[in-house]
Amino acid sequence: MQLELQLSSEAPSTGSPGTVRPGGRTARTRAAVRDAVLAGLVEHGYPGLTVEYVAEHSGVHKTTLYRRWGGVEGLVTDALDFAGEDSWTPPDTGSLQGDLRALAREVVDAFGDPANAAAPTAFIAAAFQSPRAADALHRFYSERFARCAPLAARAVERGEAPAGTDSGAVARAVxxxxxxxxxxxxxxxxxxxxxxxxxxxxxxxxxxxxAPPA
Amino acid sequence: MQLELQLSSEAPSTGSPGTVRPGGRTARTRAAVRDAVLAGLVEHGYPGLTVEYVAEHSGVHKTTLYRRWGGVEGLVTDALDFAGEDSWTPPDTGSLQGDLRALAREVVDAFGDPANAAAPTAFIAAAFQSPRAADALHRFYSERFARCAPLAARAVERGEAPAGTDSGAVARAVxxxxxxxxxxxxxxxxxxxxxxxxxxxxxxxxxxxxAPPA
Known part of the structure; x- marks a missing residue:
């Protein structure tokens, strides 16, 4: 389950609160702010993250940050919500074993490289200190695991899994x-x-x- | 897998560095310091924990704390090592399913009650910020999972598990x-x-x- 938090300036094209138009100025601002939040979390951790840091590293004025995000918790929460707006789908290798192994390998790939791991690790750490970050992390993973429904459905169709197999429980277990x-x-x-x-x-x-009892 | 961190003043009777005699003055000091460290972690989290706080809440002088524990990281590390000196053994219910379910229920019991959960949660959070706390957490769980060897051995004896079943992997998986x-x-x-x-x-x-391939 990849907690993909790209540090590029690419903005997702899906609508989100405050977005003027896909890829527009507001989306670019949000991406720049998100990048600064990630950099700050990686550099200082949640306890050391400040609105000043985000302003300095995003080029967005402090008063704008306070007005649109409220403060550090809002910034972290939105950065995580933003990360969830990608187009990730679960592996489709043709077999349940292949799909499950590919899913597990994605975690190894995402966290095996310290550079990739830094941002998601910082979010997981922030959730210990901020209830709003914990809620955002919960939303991120709930939505991500919900995307695994086709993986289980395909396995059921192929006769590899009993009908009614809970795809969310399977993805969590892997x-x-x-x-x-x-x-x-x-x-x-x-x-x-x-x-x-x-x-x-x-x-x-x-x-x-x-699966539910037969 | 119970991360049992009792907040009582009971000291384990096993020998440990600096222990004068089991249950003696040094052991009592260590228990008081450990209690103050846990209280501080729960109250302020690792970023807010200070040697001053521990001194005030343990009644042990600051200079003694610095001399014996070095500082906050040493205090947290020793509190976690101390927690690992209990006499916990894995459940022995007579069946592998019973043992595994009892093991899983211990986690629910330990973390389901917010009062019990506060201290182990604070240690897990501290490990994100302190490499020495992360090492201590690693030691704690490695040793705890190693204690699960008899659980797997009994299952193998009863014919419920293949020979060579890795008890550590089983306990981690549960x-x-x-x-x-x-x-x-x-x-x-x-x-x-x-x-x-x-x-x-x-x-x-x-x-x-x-188990290893047959």
Missing amino acids: SAPLFLRLFITREPIDADIADQAADAVLAAVRAGVY | SAPLFLRLFITREPIDADIADQAADAVLAAVRAGVY
């Missing part, structure tokens, strides 16, 4: 052992750990653990 | 979906979620996911 190692037990992750996580979920799916 | 919901996706956990986590691991164990 990523869980990797996030545990990254942020709780503080252990490395690699492709073997990813495959084991995927194969464990495959066995549980086959056993009907994620 | 707690992973619960920790994911608690600290990444920020979703509630309950007994049903715990049972699902346990049953998923049971299916994976039976399928040989945690």
Whole structure:
């Protein structure tokens, strides 16, 4: 499950509050502000992030930031909401095992490289200190896991999973052992750990653990 | 997997650096300091924890704290090492499913009550900001998961698990979906979620996911 937080200045083309037009001036401002928020979180962490820092690094005036985002919590929350506006879809490899392994490998790819991992890690850390950041993180992952419905539907169609298999529970289960190692037990992750996580979920799916009782 | 951080003044009776004698004056000092560190982490979080706070709340002089613990990072690290010196053993219910479900329920019990959850949550948060706290958290869980070896050994003996089943991987897998919901996706956990986590691991164990290839 990739927590993709691109540090480019690309803005998503989907509408969002305050957007004048897709790719327009307001969207560019929002992208610049988001980039500054990510840079600040990575550099100083949530406790050290200030509106002043964001103003300086985005070129957007402090009074504009306060008016549109309210303050640091609003800035962090919007940056995370913004990250959720991408076009990510779950892997479609032709088999449930392939899809689950690809999903797990995405977590390894996203967090295995410290440069990629810095921004999502900073968001996960911020959620410990800001209830609004925690809500935004919750929204991000809920929406992302909801996108995994086709993965389970395809598996059911192919006869690889029982009818009614809960795609959200499956997607959470695949990523869980990797996030545990990254942020709780503080252990490395690699492709073997990813495959084991995927194969464990495959066995549980086959056993009907994620489907309603027959 | 219970991250048991009792806020009582009980000191573990096992030897530890600086302990004069089990239950003696030095052990009592360490327990008082540990309690003050936990209270400070819960109240202010790692960024707001100071040696002054710990001195005031433990009754131990600041110069003693600096001399014995070096500073805030050393205090947090030792509090976590101290928590690992308990006598926790994994559940022994007579069946692998029972043991796995009991293990998962321990996480729900430990984190379901906000009062119990505050201290371990504060440690997990501190690990994002302090490499030494991250190391201590890693040590804590490594040692705790290592204690789960008898759980897997009993299952192998009873013919419920393939020979060579990796008890550490099993214990991590049981707690992973619960920790994911608690600290990444920020979703509630309950007994049903715990049972699902346990049953998923049971299916994976039976399928040989945690055992070497036959």
